[in-house]
Amino acid sequence: MRNILGKQTTIARTTRYSGIGVHSGKPATIVLHPAEADRGVVFVRTLDNGKDIEIPALHTHVVATELCTVIGAEGQSVATIEHLMAAFAAVGLDNVVVEIDGPEMPIADGCSAAFIAMLADVGLRTLSDAREVIRVVKPVRLEAGDALLEFLPFDGTRYDVTIDFKSPLIGRQSYVLDLSPDSFTNDIARARTFGFMADVEKLWKMGFALGSSLDNSVAIGEDRILNPEGLRWADEFVRHKTLDAVGDLSLLGKPFIGHFRSYKGGHKLNWMAVKALLADTSAYEIVRQPAARRGATSSLVAATMAPVRD
CATH class of the missing domain: 3.30.230.20 (lpxc deacetylase, domain 1)
Structure with a gap:
């Protein structure tokens, strides 16, 4: 951790x-x-x-x-x-x-x-x-259709993301990330956004995705990935959805200690989950590392978390 x-x-x-x-x-x-x-x-x-x-x-x-x-x-x-x-x-x-x-x-x-x-x-x-850090102390659950997102107590910062697409090129994929600079940089940061060519063509006609190209997106055709170099990982799709979740959940305004689970989530549901957590003040507490006392060891101080009362 x-x-x-x-x-x-x-x-x-x-x-x-x-x-x-x-x-x-x-x-x-x-x-x-x-x-x-x-x-x-x-x-x-x-x-x-x-x-x-x-x-x-x-x-x-x-x-x-x-x-x-x-x-x-x-x-x-x-x-x-x-x-x-x-x-x-x-x-x-x-x-x-x-x-x-x-x-x-x-x-x-x-x-x-x-x-x-x-x-x-x-x-x-x-x-x-x-x-100051948000520590989840009890579950908060959000359901929308067949999608499910929840925050759970956990001694760390974990993202547990599952996607499920009808396209056989994606299918069902899951990824668990215990967030750290190294884990994100090595395993998540290079996972690219993706889209189906049929959807991109519709967006073009509507004046969106005008800057989208094979240089900045994974393009999914009817039966193959259109990028000449292919995928960076076999599960690049769920890794990118995990990347999105890290970014969206940062809108909490503070880091969090807890386990975030997402099934068929997305930007809107990530945002709704953030709002649901913050709306239930009994589900979390704000903690910070106390100021070091004279003579205290750094390991003792680092292991101590104090709820913020002011």
Whole structure:
């Protein structure tokens, strides 16, 4: 289990990444800036009139979930944030300002690998304030049709994701991830978004997925994977859904200690599960690592979690 408690972090210096938006097909650039403790993850849209619109990366600011996760405020929005948010959650980045020049994130190659590499290059800086964590203390269950999502008590941060598609090219796949920087980077970060060509063609006609290509998506035909290189893993599909879940659940606003199970979930249901957990205040508690007492050993302090009472 990773040491999820400890001090808050930010990035060590400003960095940027440019690409195209998967739906608009237009250039998109993000600039990441260090942020102070308790700032959280905040997206900033600068309008033509020079006004900055701040959009906190929180479940309360989700405005759409049909094709991706979209957050918004004051009539402005940022789409497809889940891959970047998953990278933040995986490396333990708490506070950062994401300046973005338009309404859509760069898609990179359809996963989190480019963002993980960017964060590894820039590095993290530890702040003086303790990190607060959501610890699940009793089950919270969400059912929608034949889909099921739930949070369970668990001594760690576990994602247990199952998908079930009619297409024999996907079928039923399951993946269990105990989240850590290494497990995410090695086993999840490179898992790409995917879609059926029949659906993509419909989206094109509607003006969506204009930036989608074999460079940033796994394309599924009637009887074969259309990408010349094939899949990165035989179960790349469920790995990507796990990546999405890591990003979507980071909209809790704090890391969590618990076991998240998902059967036939997606962006909307992930968001609904976050809301369901936070709505039941008896199902979780906020904990943080107490300040070290003089003479206390680091191992003792690291093993101690104290509920936040203030």
